[in-house]
Amino acid sequence: MRTRDGRGGTTSRSRRAVLAATGGLTAGVAGLGGCLAGTDGVRVLAAGSLAGAFENGVGSAFESEVDLRYEGEYYGTNALLRLVEEGTKHPDVVIGADVDLLRERLYPDRADWDVEFAANSVVLVYAPETALGARLDAGEPWYEVLLEADDGAIAIGDPDLDPLGYRALLMFELAADEHGLDGFRDAMAETASREPDEPQLLAGVEGGDRACAVAYHNMATERDVAVRELPDAYNFGNPAYADRYATATYTTDDGHAVAGSPVVYNAAVPTDADDPAAGREFVSFLLENGDLLADHGLRVDDSLPLPRVHGDPPAVIDP
Template sequence: MRGDDDRSTASRRAVVAAIGGLGLGAGCLGSDDRVQILSAGSLAVVLEDHVGPAFEEETGIAYEGEYHGANAVMRMVEDGSKHPDVVISADVELLRDRLYPDHADWDVEFAANEVGIAYTPETEPGARLEDGDPWYDVLEDADEGELAISDPDLDPLGYRAVHLFELAEREYGLDGFRDAMVERAYHEPNEPQLLSGIEAGNRACAVAYRNMAVDHDVPFLELPDAYNFGTPEYADRYAEASYTTDEGYETKGSPTVYNATVRRDADRAEVGQQFLSFLLENRTLLEEQGLRRGESLPRAHGELPEGIEP
């Protein structure tokens, strides 16, 4: 039986998705005793519904989160339109390429994810995925708009979908598969809303992260390690795929790892460091939401401030 807590969580998720599209902060608490987070959209639910409230309860510091595709996050920091304390990316190299050295000189990798296909079994493509048909055949047969991907020019999940299509084209001899999938898929510009079409019955499937399927309680088709961008041993294979964004940023396939930093000119740098310490110490908050924290994580890059222990 779904009680008031479930309805409250669902309502909060809807608010997160809506404000993500509007580019507004989730907290708006109006207190100096707060931490402001600008994060990759795939972590919207885990941060807003789980990590943020737990941090507030333990520290008494208000949590304010804003969520967009990681490319958009970096651009907001670069152009000065946003001034977060903590920046979180879904692609470690993206953060380092875009924010070092002007806005940061260290970061910490804290969680990993994997790419798969979220779907609804009530549709023909979803039913075929449920029955075990090859995923690439199902996507190739899907009608225009039945498949959703995040916008590859705005965030890593989008360009990882393109990388996935490229690897599949090469492996299975699917001539033109990559370009056909990119053209046929609906490009969701607001990453936190990627699965809303599946929940509403408007989309059949979407290339998504595992934790997003957990967040929204929708079926998730796991892909082989060679294609899921979740296995470090396949890093060289992932790197065979590439995509260049409309800003001219060339991406290479890579394992899905999240990293975070405190912005060099943050108004509340000490509070930002306190939040990162909390994030690193409370691994179960991430693992329970479908993220990975293997033996190699967390991992430091650069010289971390005193008090942040990976």
């Protein structure tokens, strides 16, 4: 991956404390072993941007460490929450890419606790062999380049299905404020093509059908693509800018109003999960394996600080 710079009710706990609260300390895992007897898998419904990390590393590592099969499905966060709300899916773990959205949709009927475990940021991914990509590669201001893009040359996620989609629109709005670009968000909304399948967002860039896409940093690290990093003022990667991010809003087609927020993933074990013990086992694995998540382009450094527990987690298990 090549990169350019972008110029132009929650409590924080130590990782050890969070692992204890979710049953993830060594003694806790051993204690769950009996509860898991007779089961052979954990079913995870996760944000689409985690598909690469979970299918190409996290899932297999979990299976190697724990005697459980990993089964993952991936959708935009808004879409997967609909599936849970409607009872179409009954996962053991739900993982979203917008902390507040998951809580608004699942609390209190379907969840009473969650853990924030990793962070991300928004970047531009581009194909240098295209005319637009060549200009980005040369270091031209990205917003000037995108303003001159042909219809469909830029891809974003579907803002009504996933946070990456509406964060693209919110990023355009915040960038417009930052650089004095009247009408920039509306212009980009009309020009950009919306990809409903988040894991496929970069396929168009790799295949040459799109010149550029708005993606998450971790998605780009796993692909052989060029990347333009964006400033903290609108990349949704710096918690210090949370108040600024929140000034941009979007209302989804099902009426949910969302505000810009740092990209943080949170995991919950639904109250009606078929195998909540397996779900807790997987959440504990995520918290114990921050280095594995970082290897796949996610941020887990303590400066965020992560992990953070929200709600009423399981009772602390003494090591």
